Amino acid sequence: MTNPIIRIEGVNKEYGKGKNTVAALKDINIEINPGDYVAVVGPSGCGKSTLLHVMAGLEQPTNGRILLDGVDVTLISERDLPKVRAEKIGFVFQSFLLIDDLTSYENIEAVLWPNSDLNPHVQEEMSLEVLREVDMLERRDHRPLQLSGGEQQRIAIARALVNNPPILFCDEPTGNLDSQTGETIMKMIAQLNRDRKMTVVLVTHNEDLIKYAKRVIRMRDGAIRSDK
Numbered sequence: 001m002t003n004p005i006i007r008i009e010g011v012n013k014e015y016g017k018g019k020n021t022v023a024a025l026k027d028i029n030i031e032i033n034p035g036d037y038v039a040v041v042g043p044s045g046c047g048k049s050t051l052l053h054v055m056a057g058l059e060q061p062t063n064g065r066i067l068l069d070g071v072d073v074t075l076i077s078e079r080d081l082p083k084v085r086a087e088k089i090g091f092v093f094q095s096f097l098l099i100d101d102l103t104s105y106e107n108i109e110a111v112l113w114p115n116s117d118l119n120p121h122v123q124e125e126m127s128l129e130v131l132r133e134v135d136m137l138e139r140r141d142h143r144p145l146q147l148s149g150g151e152q153q154r155i156a157i158a159r160a161l162v163n164n165p166p167i168l169f170c171d172e173p174t175g176n177l178d179s180q181t182g183e184t185i186m187k188m189i190a191q192l193n194r195d196r197k198m199t200v201v202l203v204t205h206n207e208d209l210i211k212y213a214k215r216v217i218r219m220r221d222g223a224i225r226s227d228k
């Protein structure tokens, strides 16, 4: 029996107070095995992004436990959380979230700080290697605004890979792209699952994307409706 790489136990997330309280997540329990590819689908506002954010330690759940690769991220101090996140997960967002003032190469190098004790040449090689992996080496000195949306997302994927984390979280990664570019990105993510054996959790409202996943979790009103 394999141990799950992600374990979510009794997670609730409430926003606001009193009669304005929104229950964004209601008693969520999920176990995800290493190497799995899970699509989380459901209508707008059902809690998909909230789920991914609490899984990634970007937001604290109101209660419950989140174990990533054996570490309970709800118990880690604010100070230590960024390092744990960098080591355990890569995150790809709908809006890319690159830093406009930095080149492609610099955007990637900027997140290498957990590996900052490595020789600078090794760090450079790590950054170039992931640029090569997403086929963006020739755009290394371009800034985000000089790149197409698909190219920006490839840089964002390279950034998610550079610390070699075992887990990849994607929130609507093709939401800002045309369908053909979106397909290129989806194939790239599938390849990372297949070849790098990364555990992928991908959130989307787009039913066309579930064909890439091995397991589909459907959400509605903050709760899990089905899991196949």
Ligand SMILES: Nc1ncnc2c1ncn2[C@@H]1O[C@H](COP(=O)(O)OP(=O)(O)OP(=O)(O)O)[C@@H](O)[C@H]1O
Binding pocket: 015, 016, 022, 023, 024, 042, 043, 044, 045, 046, 047, 048, 049, 050, 051, 205
């Ligand atoms: N920071 C916040 N403060 C208050 N309410 C929030 C906050 N973030 C999310 N919510 C509410 O929590 C619920 C779930 O939001 P969430 O963003 O997780 O939905 P989603 O499934 O990702 O939707 P979409 O497909 O539109 O991205 C919604 O009702 C939303 O209004």
Ligand SMILES: [Mg+2]
Binding pocket: 048, 049, 050
């Ligand atoms: Mg969302």
